[in-house]
Amino acid sequence: MPAIEVEALVKVYPDGTRAVDGISFGVEDGEFFGFLGPNGAGKSTTIKMLTTLLKKTSGKVAVSGHDLDKNPQSIRRAIGVQAQETGVDEDLTGRENLELMGHLYGVSGGQLKQRVEGLLKLVGLEAEADKRAGYYSGGMKKRLDLASSLVHSPRILFLDEPTTGLDPQSRAAIWTYLKDLNRKEKVTIFLTTQYMEEADRLCDRIAIIDQGKIVASGTPSQLKTEIGADVITITMPESELVDHPERREEAMRLLEAVPGVASVTAFESGVSAYVRNGGSVVPDVVRALDNAKVNLGSISLSSPSLDDVFLKHTGRRIRPEELKKPGRSMMFGRRRRR
Amino acid sequence: MGLLGESYYFFRRAIKKLVRNPIVLLFSLIQPIIFLFIFTQLFDGFANLPNWGQIAGVTTYLAFAAPGIIMMNAFSSALQSGVTMVDDIQSGFMDKVLVTPARRSSILLGRMMADAVRIIVQSVILIALALPIGAVASNGIGGIAAVIGIIAFFGLAWAGISHSIGLRTKNQQAVFSAGFLLTFPLMFMSTMLVPQDLINRDWIRGVSQYNPISFAVNAIRSLMILPFSSWGAPNWTALEQSLLVIAGIAVLSLGSAILAFKKVVE
Numbered sequence: 081m082p083a084i085e086v087e088a089l090v091k092v093y094p095d096g097t098r099a100v101d102g103i104s105f106g107v108e109d110g111e112f113f114g115f116l117g118p119n120g121a122g123k124s125t126t127i128k129m130l131t132t133l134l135k136k137t138s139g140k141v142a143v144s145g146h147d148l149d150k151n152p153q154s155i156r157r158a159i160g161v162q163a164q165e166t167g168v169d170e171d172l173t174g175r176e177n178l179e180l181m182g183h184l185y186g187v188s189g190g191q192l193k194q195r196v197e198g199l200l201k202l203v204g205l206e207a208e209a210d211k212r213a214g215y216y217s218g219g220m221k222k223r224l225d226l227a228s229s230l231v232h233s234p235r236i237l238f239l240d241e242p243t244t245g246l247d248p249q250s251r252a253a254i255w256t257y258l259k260d261l262n263r264k265e266k267v268t269i270f271l272t273t274q275y276m277e278e279a280d281r282l283c284d285r286i287a288i289i290d291q292g293k294i295v296a297s298g299t300p301s302q303l304k305t306e307i308g309a310d311v312i313t314i315t316m317p318e319s320e321l322v323d324h325p326e327r328r329e330e331a332m333r334l335l336e337a338v339p340g341v342a343s344v345t346a347f348e349s350g351v352s353a354y355v356r357n358g359g360s361v362v363p364d365v366v367r368a369l370d371n372a373k374v375n376l377g378s379i380s381l382s383s384p385s386l387d388d389v390f391l392k393h394t395g396r397r398i399r400p401e402e403l404k405k406p407g408r409s410m411m412f413g414r415r416r417r418r
Numbered sequence: 419m420g421l422l423g424e425s426y427y428f429f430r431r432a433i434k435k436l437v438r439n440p441i442v443l444l445f446s447l448i449q450p451i452i453f454l455f456i457f458t459q460l461f462d463g464f465a466n467l468p469n470w471g472q473i474a475g476v477t478t479y480l481a482f483a484a485p486g487i488i489m490m491n492a493f494s495s496a497l498q499s500g501v502t503m504v505d506d507i508q509s510g511f512m513d514k515v516l517v518t519p520a521r522r523s524s525i526l527l528g529r530m531m532a533d534a535v536r537i538i539v540q541s542v543i544l545i546a547l548a549l550p551i552g553a554v555a556s557n558g559i560g561g562i563a564a565v566i567g568i569i570a571f572f573g574l575a576w577a578g579i580s581h582s583i584g585l586r587t588k589n590q591q592a593v594f595s596a597g598f599l600l601t602f603p604l605m606f607m608s609t610m611l612v613p614q615d616l617i618n619r620d621w622i623r624g625v626s627q628y629n630p631i632s633f634a635v636n637a638i639r640s641l642m643i644l645p646f647s648s649w650g651a652p653n654w655t656a657l658e659q660s661l662l663v664i665a666g667i668a669v670l671s672l673g674s675a676i677l678a679f680k681k682v683v684e
Contacts, residue, residue, distance in 0.1 A: 176434070184518040
């Protein structure tokens with residue numbers, strides 16, 4: 081039985097925005113599945129619908145075998161959710177946060193105590209467990225939040241950009257926990273991210289989502305090999321691109337004619353060529369452009385990344401944006417931050 | 419786990435937050451304390467009116483005003499309750515709770531039980547401050563207990579309005595402003611601080627008479643200053659009326675809060 085089944089899911093907001101535009105996908109039991117896309121692509125909207133927080137406009141959703149319309153309560157019992165905002169209560173200690181969530185999931189007594197200890201250990205917050213979460217750093221809060229979504233030992237975990245806004249160390253720590261959860265405890269994970277590296281490292285399979293639609297899906301290596309063995313990325317001077325936009329088109333035409341080039345895509349600051357054997361093609365590419373007097377900014381050869389996959393399918397690059405949260409004020413406007 | 423069990427966890431959380439931010443509790447006490455200690459002295463001269471004792475039922479202005487000031491606190495404190503809801507929505511805590519299988523209604527119920535406790539604690543502090551300086555409690559502990567019971571009920575009824583505003587606007591400033599706009603006119607055009615018979619302007623007297631605040635204030639004032647032994651049928655009727663008025667407000671405001679909450683939940 082698949083853990084998540086989604087068919088023609090649509091969300092239209094009251095203002096007419098089609099945030100999710102008819103997506104279909106499935107996640108197998110035990111799979112680590114990723115939704116990769118830029119800000120505003122519809123990732124959060126999708127996760128909110130799948131986790132019963134937001135009403136869908138149309139489509140069919142089943143999570144853990146339960147129909148979303150008929151049985152949201154069974155879905156809630158089966159899943160753990162970490163939202164984009166860390167919903168920890170800053171006036172409660174780390175331990176109290178976990179205990180509260182445990183109680184709400186119906187876990188109690190010795191079982192809860194044991195689970196809480198185990199989770200504090202898992203996310204490395206034992207030493208700070210009895211300090212108020214308001215004094216935690218951003219990374220610690222995220223870890224606490226992750227722990228609290230696991231308190232009832234869910235078999236399916238939804239994570240909405242779990243590492244956005246974190247420093248590299250915290251990010252790496254979270255990656256380790258997530259990998260362990262998936263590999264060792266066989267928890268099915270559905271994750272959204274705007275970081276290629278995150279999707280690449282963690283996910284068994286990903287779907288690339290842009291403007292409410294899934295534009296490509298498969299294993300990261302499948303997606304990358306689909307576009308060619310190597311990518312030649314050529315940037316052009318900005319002045320040239322602004323004053324002579326036709327030069328970019330000319331460059332694309334020239335590149336397409338070079339033997340060994342499979343396809344060419346334009347992006348903001350230049351063009352990318354997907355080639356079968358990069359090393360031997362680069363000299364031809366440079367020669368072709370040079371003969372036509374196209375000014376070059378830089379030229380680089382690399383293996384394709386998921387970013388190239390995204391570029392190939394959307395004509396744009398993913399530029400991760402850090403979350404800009406509205407100023408969170410405590411009761412009566414007091415702020416407590418660290 | 420039952421509704422009450424789940425509500426209890428939300429209640430306990432709210433109480434913990436309150437204990438750890440005592441400033442929130444004390445902050446809203448500042449205004450009623452100023453009224454209790456300074457305003458009552460400023461208007462002490464009311465008691466020199468020839469028929470004051472007859473109009474007010476007590477000899478000093480402080481003894482008359484104290485029940486009103488205690489109610490004033492309950493009113494303004496209740497009208498700030500919604501701020502906490504907004505905080506939970508903005509912080510993401512609400513979403514976190516909404517993905518759990520806990521009953522939706524327990525979130526509101528637990529929160530409102532904590533609102534009632536907050537108002538009771540504040541009222542006990544104010545009564546403890548008011549009694550030594552001249553407030554009267556003619557019906558002893560029993561009377562005070564009844565007063566606090568009514569105040570808690572009154573507070574809950576108005577807290578619903580505040581939660582409703584908080585849930586609908588998701589804006590703390592809106593909750594504060596609405597609370598302020600409601601408290602000021604309703605408070606002054608009531609029998610909170612001035613006996614009905616001393617109001618000259620007919621329209622203000624009219625507003626004061628039918629002001630829902632007046633019903634509640636009159637009830638707790640009788641409970642505090644008039645010994646039960648001398649209560650007549652009109653006093654009991656007044657008490658019943660005040661409870662009915664508060665119940666009416668409670669039904670409206672809680673209904674509105676529950677509807678607003680359902681919208682958020684969707």
